[in-house]
Amino acid sequence: MKHIKTIAFDADDTLWVNEPIFTKTRLQFETILSKYFEIDNNLEHQLYEVELKNLRLFGYGIKGFMLSMIESAIELTQHKITGADIQNVINLGKEMLTHPVEVLPGIQENLEWLKDHYQLIVITKGDLWDQETKIARSGLADYFDHIEILSEKNASTYQTILDRYQISPSDFLMIGNSLKSDILPICEIGGNAIHIPFHDTWVHEKIDKHTIGDFSFYELDSIADLKAYLNKK
Ligand SMILES: [Mg+2]
Missing domain, CATH: 1.10.150.240 (Putative phosphatase; domain 2)
Known part of the structure; x- marks a missing residue:
């Protein structure tokens, strides 16, 4: 990649x-x-x-x-x-x-090397104030070039972000735990996506496997596999 x-x-x-x-x-x-x-x-x-x-x-x-x-x-x-x-x-x-923000294992180490090689963005949805304070409390804010908090994640809201930063979908990779919100909309607009499943998923983010259709994306067990994956090909 x-x-x-x-x-x-x-x-x-x-x-x-x-x-x-x-x-x-x-x-x-x-x-x-x-x-x-x-x-x-x-x-x-x-x-x-x-x-x-x-x-x-x-x-x-x-x-x-x-x-x-x-x-x-x-x-x-x-x-x-x-x-x-x-x-x-x-x-x-x-x-x-006010719950403490528990950064997942391997995230910080990976962001540390990714930041020198890629433009990095957080794209999340939810309540603006809550997400902003979580990003601040996570200690991860400085790794990212841009932080985008959306009210919904779909093909059109992702496309708006790509347009804003003049990013071509083929140069863009989205990583997330939700097939519905992080993966399928990116496939729809011709971007690249890596699904890293999380053990606990809100019912609203669950989708039937058939919804995935012909889209192609990758699945990694954990962020630890990301570097090897990006250096492939
Ligand atoms: Mg998520």
Whole structure:
């Protein structure tokens, strides 16, 4: 892949741990609600339905997730949830917003050598303030030439970034954990993509294998394999 000039990284679950924080919070949310009714497997699905409905109003991110937890709690307890427990739900969201940023193994070492050979960009989606503070707290900001925080990742939002920096899709490589958000839109616009799966994936980012169609992209087990891969061919 010697032709690559620009490498863009997804942030959540590519540069640092994210989804496990949501998973842990969903369990704590269940504990709060368990006072009101017997929790079954359906609760996660019910919360997701509310999140999905609210996405177009709140966008991605923790603050929207907090509001969706509150709305679900009110609905599922048939308005019986107490003010004190609403406060507990809000506190879960606040804990998420101040959660330490855990950079994934191997990221820093790889960025260290990549920065001397490639233009590097972070392309993430979500809440602007939350993502900006996470980038600052991660200690990784200085490795990147540009940081792009989008409200949605699709072919057209990626194309806008390539146009802005006058990057040709064939010179561009995107690395991320989500096939739906990081890989397929890049394939659609003729760019290169490497999928590095993460063990925990939000249901919204999951796609059926058939959606992948004829697109070709690469999959690496971990960032540790990236250097060898880039030096190939
Ligand atoms: Mg991600």
